[in-house]
Amino acid sequence: MGEFELLAKVRERLPPPGPRVRLGSGDDAAVTVPGDATATSVDALVEGVHFRREQCSLAQIGHKALATALSDLAAMGAEVGEAYVALGVPADLDEDGCLELLDGLAALAAETGAALAGGDVTRAPVLTLAVTVVGHAPSAEDFVTRADARAGDVLAVSGDLGAAGAGLLLLESQDRGRSPFVALSATKGERTALIARQLEPRPRLAAGRALAAAGATAMIDLSDGLGGDAGHLAAASAVRLEIDAAALPLAAGVAEVAAATGRDPIELAVSAGEDYELLAALPADRLEEARTAVEATGTTLTPIGVVSAGEGVEIRLPDGRLSKPAGFDQLGPEAGP
Amino acid sequence: MGEFELLAKVRERLPPPGPRVRLGSGDDAAVTVPGDATATSVDALVEGVHFRREQCSLAQIGHKALATALSDLAAMGAEVGEAYVALGVPADLDEDGCLELLDGLAALAAETGAALAGGDVTRAPVLTLAVTVVGHAPSAEDFVTRADARAGDVLAVSGDLGAAGAGLLLLESQDRGRSPFVALSATKGERTALIARQLEPRPRLAAGRALAAAGATAMIDLSDGLGGDAGHLAAASAVRLEIDAAALPLAAGVAEVAAATGRDPIELAVSAGEDYELLAALPADRLEEARTAVEATGTTLTPIGVVSAGEGVEIRLPDGRLSKPAGFDQLGPEAGP
Numbered sequence: 281m282g283e284f285e286l287l288a289k290v291r292e293r294l295p296p297p298g299p300r301v302r303l304g305s306g307d308d309a310a311v312t313v314p315g316d317a318t319a320t321s322v323d324a325l326v327e328g329v330h331f332r333r334e335q336c337s338l339a340q341i342g343h344k345a346l347a348t349a350l351s352d353l354a355a356m357g358a359e360v361g362e363a364y365v366a367l368g369v370p371a372d373l374d375e376d377g378c379l380e381l382l383d384g385l386a387a388l389a390a391e392t393g394a395a396l397a398g399g400d401v402t403r404a405p406v407l408t409l410a411v412t413v414v415g416h417a418p419s420a421e422d423f424v425t426r427a428d429a430r431a432g433d434v435l436a437v438s439g440d441l442g443a444a445g446a447g448l449l450l451l452e453s454q455d456r457g458r459s460p461f462v463a464l465s466a467t468k469g470e471r472t473a474l475i476a477r478q479l480e481p482r483p484r485l486a487a488g489r490a491l492a493a494a495g496a497t498a499m500i501d502l503s504d505g506l507g508g509d510a511g512h513l514a515a516a517s518a519v520r521l522e523i524d525a526a527a528l529p530l531a532a533g534v535a536e537v538a539a540a541t542g543r544d545p546i547e548l549a550v551s552a553g554e555d556y557e558l559l560a561a562l563p564a565d566r567l568e569e570a571r572t573a574v575e576a577t578g579t580t581l582t583p584i585g586v587v588s589a590g591e592g593v594e595i596r597l598p599d600g601r602l603s604k605p606a607g608f609d610q611l612g613p614e615a616g617p
Numbered sequence: 618m619g620e621f622e623l624l625a626k627v628r629e630r631l632p633p634p635g636p637r638v639r640l641g642s643g644d645d646a647a648v649t650v651p652g653d654a655t656a657t658s659v660d661a662l663v664e665g666v667h668f669r670r671e672q673c674s675l676a677q678i679g680h681k682a683l684a685t686a687l688s689d690l691a692a693m694g695a696e697v698g699e700a701y702v703a704l705g706v707p708a709d710l711d712e713d714g715c716l717e718l719l720d721g722l723a724a725l726a727a728e729t730g731a732a733l734a735g736g737d738v739t740r741a742p743v744l745t746l747a748v749t750v751v752g753h754a755p756s757a758e759d760f761v762t763r764a765d766a767r768a769g770d771v772l773a774v775s776g777d778l779g780a781a782g783a784g785l786l787l788l789e790s791q792d793r794g795r796s797p798f799v800a801l802s803a804t805k806g807e808r809t810a811l812i813a814r815q816l817e818p819r820p821r822l823a824a825g826r827a828l829a830a831a832g833a834t835a836m837i838d839l840s841d842g843l844g845g846d847a848g849h850l851a852a853a854s855a856v857r858l859e860i861d862a863a864a865l866p867l868a869a870g871v872a873e874v875a876a877a878t879g880r881d882p883i884e885l886a887v888s889a890g891e892d893y894e895l896l897a898a899l900p901a902d903r904l905e906e907a908r909t910a911v912e913a914t915g916t917t918l919t920p921i922g923v924v925s926a927g928e929g930v931e932i933r934l935p936d937g938r939l940s941k942p943a944g945f946d947q948l949g950p951e952a953g954p
Binding site: 302303306307308309310311312313314316317318319320321322323324325326328329330352353355356358362364365366368397398399400402403404405406408410412414415419420423425426427499500501516 | 702
C-alpha cells in the first residue's frame with residue numbers, strides 16, 4: 281500500500297475538509313485557498329528521542345505528533361486549518377501499525393477540525409513523524425507572537441503544570457519494575473491522568489483563541505518547560521519576567537510523585553516540559569476578561585507573575601530565594617521517552 | 618546551537634523573503650499572507666533510503682531535499698513561495714555539518730526564490746530531512762493537477778531522461794571500485810553531468826509555469842520514473858497514455874552507460890526515476906506554443922505520445938513490441954543511493 285492509499289484510508293474516517301481545501305493528497309500537492317493570514321509550524325517526533333514504542337500505543341504516537349504541532353498554532357491564537365504528515369516507517373511496523381498510528385492522528389484531527397491534506401510515506405530506520413500544520417486568522421496582526429509583551433502586563437498560564445513530567449516519571453518507574461513508591465504515589469485516577477498528559481497532550485486551541493481575543497500581547501506554548509519557554513518569550517519581547525513559584529498551578533498528584541522521587545514539585549512544573557499549556561502576557565486590566573473566556577473553554581487561567589523592564593526570567597521560590605530557570609535540572613522533551 | 622540559531626544563520630545568507638512572509642522562524646509559527654491559492658507538498662529524504670553520505674556532499678543532500686519538494690510545485694505550475702525544514706541530526710553530524718547541509722538547501726532556495734520560513738531541528742539516528750513547500754497561483758484553477766488529461770491531447774516531456782538512473786549506476790560503479798567499463802563509458806563531461814543529475818536535480822519550475830500558461834491539462838514530475846508516473850497521471854485522469862519509446866529524449870551518455878552495464882537505455886529512461894523532468898498532457902493545437910515557451914526557460918519539450926480513451930500506459934518499443942511499464946525492472950528512488 282503506497283502513501284496515497286494509506287492517507288486515503290485515513291481520510292475516509294475524517295469529516296470532509298472545510299472550504300479552504302480544494303484538493304487533498306493524491307496529486308503533486310494539496311491545493312488550498314487560505315483567503316486570510318496563515319501561521320505555519322513544523323514539528324518532528326523521532327523514536328528513541330521523543331518517545332519509546334514500548335511505553336505507548338501507536339495511536340498515542342500519532343496523536344502526540346499532531347498535538348505538539350497544533351500546540352504551536354494554539355500559541356498563535358490561530359484557527360486550525362490543514363495538517364501534512366511525513367511518516368518514516370521502520371521495517372518492523374506493518375500496514376496495520378501505520379493505520380493504527382494514523383488513526384490516532386486522525387482522531388485528534390477530527391476533534392480539532394484539522395484537515396489532513398497531504399503527506400509523504402517513506403522507509404526509515406526508526407519511526408519518525410514530521411507534521412506541518414497551517415492555522416488561520418483574518419489578518420497577520422490577529423496572531424499573537426512572543427514579541428510584544430510589555431512591562432506592566434500580567435503573566436498567566438492555562439491549565440496546570442508538572443503533569444507531563446510526573447507522568448514521565450511514572451512511566452519510567454513502570455519500565456524499571458521498581459520504585460513502588462512512585463507507582464503508588466498519588467491516587468490511581470491521578471496517575472492515569474498524569475500519564476495521559478505525557479502520552480496524549482491536548483493542544484489548548486480554544487484557550488489560545490480566547491487569550492488572543494482577550495488582548496494577549498505575547499504567548500508561547502510550554503513544550504520545553506515554563507522556565508525555558510518563559511526565557512524565549514522574555515528574549516523575544518525584550519522584557520523581564522518575574523514568576524511567583526508559589527502561584528504555579530500544580531496538577532493533581534504532581535506533589536506526590538515529586539515526593540516519591542525526591543524531587544521538588546516546582547522543578548517538575550518549571551523544567552520538565554511537555555505540559556503544552558499556554559503562557560500569556562496580558563494587559564492587567566484584561567486579566568478577568570481573559571480568565572472568564574478561558575474558563576468558558578473548559579480550563580483555567582492562573583496569574584503567575586508580572587512583566588517588567590529588563591531581561592531574563594526570575595522565579596521567586598516559596599522560601600523567598602530567587603532562581604534562574606537554568607539552575608533547574610533540565611528534563612526537556614528531548615531527554616524524555 | 619538550537620534550531621533557531623541554526624536557521625537564523627542560514628537565513629542570513631538568503632535574500633529577504635517576499636512580502637507574503639510577515640514573520641519567519643523563531644516564534645511558534647511562521648506568519649504569511651498568501652493572498653491567493655496555495656499548493657503545498659511535503660517530501661522526506663532519509664539516509665540509507667534516499668541517499669548515502671559517502672556518495673555525496675552534505676550540501677548536495679540539502680539541495681536534493683529541497684529540489685525534490687520543489688519539483689512537486691513545478692508539476693503544479695506554481696510560483697515558489699515558502700519552505701519549512703524538519704531536520705533530524707545524527708550524533709556524528711556536528712554544527713558545521715548542519716550548516717553545510719542547510720547552506721546547500723539555502724543556495725537552491727535563493728536560486729528559486731523560496732523563502733525559508735521555519736523549521737524544526739531534532740536528534741535522529743540517521744540524517745533525515747522533511748521539507749514542506751508552499752507554492753502560489755492567482756486562483757486554485759490555475760494549478761495543473763494530474764486529473765484533467767483528455768483523449769486527443771499530446772503527451773510531452775521536458776528536458777531529457779535516464780540521466781539520474783545512469784548517474785546512479787556511475788556512482789555505484791565508483792563505490793565498488795570495479796566495472797571500469799561503466800566508469801569509462803560516455804565522455805568525462807557526460808559522466809559528470811549524469812552524476813550531477815542524480816545528486817543535484819534541478820526542479821523545472823519555470824518550465825512548469827510555462828506549461829501551465831500554455832494550457833497543459835495535466836502534469837506530473839518524474840520522480841518514480843516515466844512508466845510509474847505516467848501510470849499515476851493516467852489513473853487520475855481516467856485515460857490511456859500511448860508512449861513511443863523511440864521518441865524519448867535520452868540524456869547524453871545514457872546509451873553508453875546502459876551499454877556498459879548490460880541495460881537497455883529505454884529502461885533507464887522509463888524506470889530508473891529521479892529525473893525530475895515534467896510530463897504534461899497538452900491540447901495538440903497548443904504544442905508548438907508550449908514548446909516555444911519551455912525553450913525560453915532554457916530546456917526542451919519533446920512530444921512522446923498521445924492520450925486516448927481507455928486506461929493504463931502503453932509503451933511502444935523500437936522493435937514494435939508493446940510493453941507495460943510494470944514489466945520494466947524497477948529501480949525507483951527508494952532503491953537508489
